[in-house]
Amino acid sequence: MTKLQIHRREASDASDRDAKAQAEGFATVRQAHESEMAEDYVELIAELIEIQGEARPVDIAERLGVKPPTVTKNISRLKEAGLVSRERYRAIFLTPEGQKLAEAxxxxxxxxxxxxxxxxxxxxxxxxDAEGIEHHVSETTLEAFEAVVTRAHEKH
Amino acid sequence: MTKLQIHRREASDASDRDAKAQAEGFATVRQAHESEMAEDYVELIAELIEIQGEARPVDIAERLGVKPPTVTKNISRLKEAGLVSRERYRAIFLTPEGQKLAEAxxxxxxxxxxxxxxxxxxxxxxxxDAEGIEHHVSETTLEAFEAVVTRAHEKH
DNA sequence: TATATATGTTAGCATAGGCTAACTTTTGAG
DNA sequence: CTCAAAAGTTAGCCTATGCTAACATATATA
Incomplete structure (x- = not known):
């Protein structure tokens, strides 16, 4: 083992945890990305149902800035995931699980x-910015945000 | 045109801009995702060069929590994008452009x-949280963050 | 210096999530 | 009630980014 390698090894005792923690952090971000689609869709579906009584693929597509076939594909994924229920050519509903996620x-x-x-x-x-940030905020941080908002309101 | 549709149309005059703005927001997030890989890599490469003199695929893989072949593939993408320079089996360097991005x-x-x-x-x-958030923070918001940090330091 | 081990690459596969073109179903206007 | 336009779907393609297995190269020590 050369000096360089020993050097690396010594550094690594101190930074193994760092490296591992960092890797977990990136893994967390990748996982967040995987659920972003679901979150964006259920959130938007809930919003559309609220403001216009129903969620149609065409409206979802317009709001997300994607084409209708993309919505069709993703809605089937959400259906498989148990977040929405729907029949071909009909409006989209959230399952109780989907509603829970949407609300969160x-x-x-x-x-x-x-x-x-x-x-x-x-x-x-x-x-x-919120659109991008919201998927990456832990409950801890969210509570800190909430506290700041509350304080700002109190000072009004 | 039924009442329901008229209702939608009327609402849409007021919410067309909303829908469009929302679509742009989602597009911005999708674009951010596309550059995230590049940003994470150059940031990490700069960090590794700083703390251990060189950036090796094996270290990048460990820190990002991915497997070496994934790093090889992504490094070639970065090379094509002009952010890194490197020869097969050798250490990785940042181009001036890559350094600039890394610094930002x-x-x-x-x-x-x-x-x-x-x-x-x-x-x-x-x-x-920063790992996920940083890619979605506009310069405007970043400056607001900076101001808060500065104020906190002043109060020390 | 030879070679075992560590590191890096290639090939080939999978999934997510975009797209267009072409087709089907629904809907609403006449 | 019909039929054209609007909405939705399907098929097939693309890119990004992961993976494993197998192979290639570099390196460090005996």
Whole structure:
């Protein structure tokens, strides 16, 4: 073993945990990406049902900025995952599980947006950044955000 | 045109912009995802060069929590994108462009972590959340974060 | 210096999530 | 009630990013 290698080994005792923790962090991000599609869809479906009484693929496609066939494909995935129920050519419904997920997502979204606004960020940027950020915020961080928002409101 | 449809149309005048803006937001997130791989790699490569003098695929794989062939494949993509230079079986270097990107990423990472810490979040969570969040923070929001960190330091 | 071990690459596969073109079903206007 | 337009689906393609198994190269020590 050369000096260089020994050097690396010694460093690694100190940084093995670092490396492992880092790897877990990246794994967490990759997992988040895998559930992002589901989260975006159920959140949007809930929103559409609320504002216009039903969620149609064409509206989902428009809001997500994708083409209808993409929506069809992803809706079947969500159906397989037990988050939505629906029959061909008919409107889309959320299962109880889907509703639960949607509600959790909407809560996170609201908190993140309110938090960004409380920092003085403009609405459009807040909405846009929240869309990306919300999927990567742990419950711990979310609670910290919530606390800031509450404090800002108290000071009103 | 039925009442329901008229209703939708009327609503849509008010929400067309909404829908469009929302679609753009999702498009922004999708684009961010496409550059995440590049950002994570160059950031990590710069870090490895700094702490151990060189960036080897095996170390990158360990830190990212992926297998070596995945690193090989992604490094060639980065090479095609002009972010790294390297010869087969040799260590990895960043091109000037890659260095610039790495520096920007590390700045963002530092700011996001410092910001989360200033909210009282524990280090591990801060690091982990930052990893996911940093790719979705606009310059506007980043500056707001920076301001909070600075203020927290002043109050020290 | 020879060779075992560590590192790196290639080939081939899988899944996610986009797209277009072509087809089917639903819907609503006349 | 019919039939055209709107909505939805299917088929087939593409790219990104993972993986394993098998092979190639580099390196460090005996």
């Amino acid at each position: 997502c909407r809560r996170r979204h609201r908190i993140v947006v309110a938090f960004l606004l409380s920092l003085g960020i403009d609405e459009e940027t807040a909405e846009r | 990423c590390r700045r963002r990472h530092r700011i996001v972590v410092a910001f989360l810490l200033s909210l009282g979040i524990d280090e591990e969570t801060a690091e982990r």
